[in-house]
Amino acid sequence: MTRVLLLSSKRRSTRLYAEAVEELRALGAEVRLVTLSRTVPSDVGLEDVRSLWSASEGFEPEFWRGTAFAAPARRMWTYVKHDEWTLARAREADMLVAVDPAAVYAVWELASADPSVLARSGVYAAVRALRESSATDAPAPRPLAARAQEPAQEPAPVAVTATEQPRSGLLSRLRGALRPSRAEPEAAPAAAPPDPAARARRESSRVVALLEAGQHAEAVALLDELGPTFKNRRARADLHGRVAGFELAAGRTPARLVEAVRAELGYADALWEGGRTKPAVASYLQAVRLLFYPGVHFDSLTSPLSADPEGYSQVLAGSEVHRRLTAPRGRLRPAAPLPEDRPARVLVVVNGNTNFVTEFAARLHAERGAEVRYLTPEDLGGAASYVREGLPRLLHSLATDELVREEAEELLRPHLDWADVVLAEWCTSMALFLSLVDPGDARVVVRLHSFEGWTNWPHLLDVSRVDEVVYVGEHLRELVQAVVPRLGPDEGPRTSVANNVVDLRRFALPKHGDVRHTLAMVGYAGVAKDVRWTMELVRRLRAHDERYRLLLFGEDLPETGTAIYREYERAYRTELAELEAAGAVERRGRTLDVPEALREVGVIVSSSVRESEHLAVKEGAAGGAVAVVRDWPFFAGRQGGARTTYPESWVVASLEEAVDRVLAVTGDADVWSRESSAASATALGSWDADVTAPHLARLLLG
């Protein structure tokens, strides 16, 4: 059996892996995969699969600072050499395969430490090597760059000119890398000078040991006690960062997350003061990585940002680097009134996801006569990297030469000169890139949907170049203004609220018979949807009447993600198995025809902890499903939320209330029928595109 280890630096298609694994296995190979991707392929015949993205959660602060600016090839190798699992599998492998170019260097490094392993670039090359080795029964890896040492028996293949000699010392280097990344406590020699970094390692290990022993309160107390004793800003950041990393890897929101961020921002400021801008930006990025960690906000049923937006605001406000990077530049002249002698020109700036803007843009053209153009990352040429994975480079440029502003100016100016109104759909990287440039006399409108509120993008946006921010929900405006004061009523641009533009009329179809006892969720793959809440609702309903069941439409929860996510997913799988076996839950997968699918649904459920408006509920209601909407917990203590989005009677504060509402509206066919008609009338009368499109159009064009 030949052991093959595939290494990939990015997400690849499951079918591509399936084909590759099938071919390799047919040649007698046992195949494992290591990938930098968060998602991994399942059921493709792999012996094992490792997501370095997931494995990296507990890596120390230095790792993150060191990889912020690393080129893709070096970045991949840095992940690999930090991961025990990967190094162990690499040592056992007979062949290492780089699936894509950025994985080649990692394979090269691993192979240079092991003279017996075959190393190939590309899947077909691996298949070919296996075929050749099975034909000759003699797999014979070459020494590193060995071609130049072979005797030339034929005219020299001049195009193959590798001449490097094998490097010495690589094995020992790699062995060094094999050591655990979290160093054990070390006793400093008595005569050695004070070493803050060693002390940070030592003390953080004490805290981690308590956490590992389950003594959380003691661990937090010790951390609180130790923190102020660290005067060296890097050591303090390391202390907190290592503890926070451990907790994230253990599947918990760090108890002192904000303190860890503050410590890291302090170190970033120290670097900045020392004139070391690139390390300062790298440290800043490590801080905001912790502050907006997806596991903490998107994979959890609670969010420290939602609980304390003002605290989040303050921690960033205290950062000198943050202030420097986000200094407002303003505009030379205000937006001009729309021309009266020609149709308005609207430039829609998007970053890939156009799901919520195409219907509106089409109506803007058809009903208001506007000319609409799109600007996407593809239109930015090489500068597209800034809005994809290139934030470190963008921020570093802002902090130093500002060349990124010149690039943005050159690329965006023709579009800005053309446009009367610019609509930045989603407050993410494209909106930031747009705000690097003075918009001239174009009016700039940024639309913020939901998830952006839990990211750094609104904090980085130069709001002095934004005329209006349109929020999809009132509660989003309330929260975002609390966490980003520059967007607030005192100093920020004009704001408004506008729901998404969706044609709900196509959902108004007759039901298939008596559907009262069929509940549904459309889209449940994120923890924010909290499908477990709805599953518990169905379990309780079935205690009253076993006819109740739940249909789940859309992609299932993925099998990989942050450690916090995996905790949720594990519980989901356990509960799902039981409920599916009982016939209480049925997963229908993705469906292209949602209106048709909803014809067998009597109750549409929103169990989310966070939503902007939850379109699936509006679509379900338009189709005559009675809605049950959980009072979205991320906003429950605020003025806005589910209750300001939906009729009060649709919203429930607890599972108990949800059970009561479902029983009340479905117990009797006539009652359900009346409720169904009312839901449909409300949805079509309030949220259909015929209502929402003119409103949003007025915000843009007056």
Next chain:
Amino acid sequence: MSRSTRRLLFLAFGFPPALKSSTYRLRAMGNGFAAAGWDVTVVNAARPLWEDEFGLDESLLEGVDPAIRVVELPLRRADLETDIRAFSEERALHPGRWLRQWREQNLESFPEPTFGGWRDELEAAVLALHDETPFDLVVVSCVPYVLLAPALRLHEERGVPFAVDFRDGWTVDVINGGTAVEDDSPEAAWERRALEAAVSLWVVNDPIAEHYRTRYPELAAKVRVVRNGFDRDSVPDRPPATATTPLTFGYVGTINFKPDFVRAVLDSWRTAREVSPLLRDARWEWRGNLGAGASRGSSTVLELVLDAEDDGVVYGGPVPKNELLDLYRRWDALTFMVIGGAYMTSGKVYEYMATGLPILSVHEVEHDASTLLGGYPLWSGVGDVDPDFLVEAWIRTAELAVGSSDEDRAAARAYADTYERVGTIAAAVQALTEGLEVR
């Protein structure tokens, strides 16, 4: 020259068993010269190079005249190397920078970034072959253009005449149109020197011929269009029957398209399947080379095609020549996808037309293939990659597959009959041979 003394050196990189788009033409040319009485020696790169690139098709050798002698030179391309142990640290870490430097190094020998580094070995090998048993004529088929160097050297040092088969042409940009290089570039200088010395220049279509006649008016008489064509043994011997649903569409050829192109075509296929009952359960089979070197089996385009499996799309890998017939018998319609524009014809279009199957085109409107397909009765037209056009084209092609009569399909094949390759090559070989005799 008597028949027994006519010895031809044919510089034909990509000759069988290489699996390349040019292979069929090269094989037909070798056979054509052999049939005309020439003692043919083919110089090709050795198999490992083709294995590194698009692979081998041993079945192609079955159709090679056994009298042809093939000399394989052990040349390789470092850019296609997949053994990471052969990489320097610099290459592993900065592949783009390494590639630039490697190409610059090749340009020092000859102005062709990928192949220029072969020049010295090629010249030495060709001179050695000639000194062993002298040649009366050299025919050099490009690409690679570096093959011109040994042909010129043999001509200048040993006085051997040579003819050039440019297929597409060096100074013409067949992809984007216009001139590919600056007039004072090394490429332009080499081309002029070669064409001035050559006895004949063959190209594949009229637009390219016109480019050369305009560029070198004094050499216009040397320029001859030697179109590609189809090989009779590649297509079924009778017209296809009327198709029934579910339909099977087929594409065979090099898959060298950009991801955006493939996305657009697949999207149109999906939409057409949704809106047309004729296409609802239709399948679309892709066959051909997909990626070279490390990208083979790992490319983005392969991912796109594999991911379309739920939409009835299947990728079946390259097709050995001796399996083509079965494909054409199984398929109900063909998709002709090709890059380039007015200067590009592609060899595949002739074979497609010779099948008598309905053809859907995905290429620029101003394309030389459009000129040919314009007269083909079962063509659904061309509209670039315009989404609306393509959806309509899928539906029209499906209607042609199920609705065309036996007469329509027979007429389609009859239209293609004039493009059988063997006749075109034979005429060109004869003209070249006669031209030599009167010199």
